[in-house]
Amino acid sequence: MTWLITGGAGFIGSHVVKAMQDAGERVVVLDDLSTGRAERLPDGVPLEVGTVLDRDTVARVLRAHAVTGVVHIAGKKQVAESVERPLYYYRENVEGLRVLLDAAVEAGVGRFLFSSSAAVYGMPDVDLVTEETPCAPINPYGETKLAGEWLVSAVGARHGMATASLRYFNVAGAATPALGDDGVFNLVPMVFERLDAGEAPWIFGDDYPTPDGTCVRDFIHVEDIASAHVAAARRLAADPEARLVLNIGRGEGVSVAEMVGLVQEVAGRTDVRPKVAERRPGDPARVVASADRIRAELGWSAERDVREMVESAWAGWRLRHP
Numbered sequence: 343m344t345w346l347i348t349g350g351a352g353f354i355g356s357h358v359v360k361a362m363q364d365a366g367e368r369v370v371v372l373d374d375l376s377t378g379r380a381e382r383l384p385d386g387v388p389l390e391v392g393t394v395l396d397r398d399t400v401a402r403v404l405r406a407h408a409v410t411g412v413v414h415i416a417g418k419k420q421v422a423e424s425v426e427r428p429l430y431y432y433r434e435n436v437e438g439l440r441v442l443l444d445a446a447v448e449a450g451v452g453r454f455l456f457s458s459s460a461a462v463y464g465m466p467d468v469d470l471v472t473e474e475t476p477c478a479p480i481n482p483y484g485e486t487k488l489a490g491e492w493l494v495s496a497v498g499a500r501h502g503m504a505t506a507s508l509r510y511f512n513v514a515g516a517a518t519p520a521l522g523d524d525g526v527f528n529l530v531p532m533v534f535e536r537l538d539a540g541e542a543p544w545i546f547g548d549d550y551p552t553p554d555g556t557c558v559r560d561f562i563h564v565e566d567i568a569s570a571h572v573a574a575a576r577r578l579a580a581d582p583e584a585r586l587v588l589n590i591g592r593g594e595g596v597s598v599a600e601m602v603g604l605v606q607e608v609a610g611r612t613d614v615r616p617k618v619a620e621r622r623p624g625d626p627a628r629v630v631a632s633a634d635r636i637r638a639e640l641g642w643s644a645e646r647d648v649r650e651m652v653e654s655a656w657a658g659w660r661l662r663h664p
Contacts, residue, residue, distance in 0.1 A: 343579060344368045346409040348394055348442065349416030350387075351378025353523045354457070354510075354564060358413060360384055360517060361568035367575065370407045372400070373416065382521060394438040397445055404449040411453035411578065412446055413571060414439065417486075420527055421461070424483035435486035436493070443497045451503065453578040454494055455571065458507045460560075460589070462488040465626035472632040473509075473587050480624050491587065498585060504578040506586035508570060511631050515563040515651035522658015529559075529598065530652060533605040534659045542614050543602050547621030550628075558595040558628040563646035563654075566590070573640040591631025592644040601648070608652045 349355040350371030374393040392399035417435045424431040461484030462477045491507040498505035516522040533543040548555040
């Protein structure tokens with residue numbers, strides 16, 4: 343079978359492409375290269391340049407490559423930007439998904455794997471977030487991911503398509519330096535950038551009801567994210583009745599202060615004292631995944647620890663910022 347991976351030239355997408363190819367799966371990538379880079383792709387992986395909003399392009403790619411399954415990773419993912427540009431986010435993330443699903447149904451695609459997010463939960467007041475924790479997104483980005491899950495589920499049920507929605511928690515790390523994250527939107531690269539500029543990293547709020555007063559998050563290595571996609575894809579290939587919604591996390595919390603300290607240690611800049619700013623609106627005190635369901639459904643669990651994430655991310659950062 344052949345898997346179409348949308349957004350496969352991006353940070354997470356390129357890791358999924360690598361993992362799928364390493365596992366012996368045939369893949370083709372559709373990416374508009376707005377944030378992705380063609381050089382991220384392994385040799386031999388076809389790249390079709392285009393957007394999922396262009397139905398003719400999507401239909402042509404599905405037909406030309408005899409696609410039998412889709413891994414949909416393409417989309418916009420910056421929370422602050424989604425607040426500023428909600429119409430843009432709904433168009434890119436929801437309308438883009440609708441167009442892709444419409445073309446996939448017409449082409450007879452039988453499997454669909456959707457890239458979702460822990461942002462669907464909003465501000466859960468629980469120690470461990472399970473898939474049954476109520477979804478109450480607090481920004482347009484999270485709303486579009488939840489709407490996407492609903493759409494995937496409805497289309498799958500109506501058209502006999504095996505489906506899975508994977509809710510990522512906090513992604514970091516890199517399989518190789520060349521596949522490191524180009525963006526400076528997440529905690530680890532944000533600290534790298536501040537340290538390189540000779541500035542102290544920020545910690546937003548140290549008065550939360552947590553052991554050290556800073557937010558607690560579940561950080562997951564991007565290689566583990568990718569291996570979860572392989573496991574999910576194989577489950578969908580084997581089980582045409584699959585209707586899965588799964589967290590991808592380690593099930594372990596790390597505080598922001600701990601993470602910043604580890605980043606400074608790896609970067610060799612423990613001489614810089616972080617600055618504490620006021621809390622950011624909408625930041626929950628603790629968001630940590632329960633990984634029980636994905637372990638039960640797919641036999642998958644994360645293999646890499648937080649230090650591996652930071653060290654591999656640092657190697658990628660240094661490659662692009664000598």
